[in-house]
Amino acid sequence: MDHMAGRTVDVDRLSHMPRGGPDASCLDRLLQTNRQEYLDRDSDAPADVARKRSVIRALDWTGQVFGNHEKFAKIALDEVADVADPRILELGAGHGGLSRKLLEWHPTARLTITDVEPASVAAIAASELGSHPRATVREMDATAMDAADGEFDLAVFALSFHHLPPPAAARVFAEGTRVATKLLIIDLPRPPAPLHLLRLAAMLPWAPVVPFVHDGVISSLRCYSASALRALAAHADPSIDVELRGGLFGPQVVVAGRHR
Numbered sequence: 549m550d551h552m553a554g555r556t557v558d559v560d561r562l563s564h565m566p567r568g569g570p571d572a573s574c575l576d577r578l579l580q581t582n583r584q585e586y587l588d589r590d591s592d593a594p595a596d597v598a599r600k601r602s603v604i605r606a607l608d609w610t611g612q613v614f615g616n617h618e619k620f621a622k623i624a625l626d627e628v629a630d631v632a633d634p635r636i637l638e639l640g641a642g643h644g645g646l647s648r649k650l651l652e653w654h655p656t657a658r659l660t661i662t663d664v665e666p667a668s669v670a671a672i673a674a675s676e677l678g679s680h681p682r683a684t685v686r687e688m689d690a691t692a693m694d695a696a697d698g699e700f701d702l703a704v705f706a707l708s709f710h711h712l713p714p715p716a717a718a719r720v721f722a723e724g725t726r727v728a729t730k731l732l733i734i735d736l737p738r739p740p741a742p743l744h745l746l747r748l749a750a751m752l753p754w755a756p757v758v759p760f761v762h763d764g765v766i767s768s769l770r771c772y773s774a775s776a777l778r779a780l781a782a783h784a785d786p787s788i789d790v791e792l793r794g795g796l797f798g799p800q801v802v803v804a805g806r807h808r
């Protein structure tokens with residue numbers, strides 16, 4: 549048992565929740581894995597560090613070329629449209645591409661750009677973001693945020709939530725809605741199982757040779773369904789309201805906040 553936001557939570561039951569949610573079909577339950585992505589490996593071995601950096605660079609490149617940074621920045625700015633000078637926390641920033649776009653598009657937004665991975669934080673800090681007058685770059689764990697209650701108007705966690713097993717993912721809901729008025733999670737969609745199988749079949753041949761595809765296949769098997777996201781938020785705190793959008797072909801968008 550564990551205590552989260554004053555509520556007793558059955559962590560064992562939560563740990564075993566399928567990525568497809570409590571009522572996932574048998575086929576959907578097969579389409580998940582506990583295998584780690586390169587990004588999840590806790591290793592300083594040069595080959596592992598090189599693979600991680602390669603995945604992060606590929607994410608930045610695809611974000612620029614396929615417009616994800618712009619798409620995600622638009623979604624984030626819509627959530628703070630009525631705040632004059634929004635304070636935005638980016639969690640799991642990886643390369644900083646989303647924060648870069650937010651700073652470019654919003655003239656007074658202040659960004660705290662974070663990741664749990666020291667090498668990514670160092671690379672972002674060494675870029676122009678490290679000396680941007682409206683940006684702070686630092687390490688932060690999305691499951692245990694080193695920030696005061698209500699310090700931010702928005703916390704955004706893009707393409708990262710699926711990295712976390714259910715108990716840690718529930719903590720992101722609790723922590724994100726504690727430090728920010730709104731928590732925005734943007735992640736891969738979990739398609740219906742037959743479509744999911746097709747997506748995996750197209751990616752699998754490349755997975756052993758391209759680190760980005762290797763991590764993409766595992767991400768696809770680990771992303772949460774809409775019902776899983778609702779269950780995670782409810783476990784975190786019953787006072788968390790969740791709005792879900794998109795999620796079949798486009799990214800899955802979750803906006804969470806606490807009703808008082």
Ligand SMILES: C[S@@+](CC[C@H](N)C(=O)[O-])C[C@H]1O[C@@H](n2cnc3c(N)ncnc32)[C@H](O)[C@@H]1O
Pocket residue numbers: 587607608611639640641642643662663664665668688689690691705706707708711
């Ligand atoms: C797939 S990358 C996404 C990077 C970027 N947000 C994007 O949209 O391309 C996942 C990121 O989540 C970070 N991450 C994983 N677990 C985390 C945690 N507990 N707290 C904060 N960041 C985490 C990883 O270090 C990595 O940078």
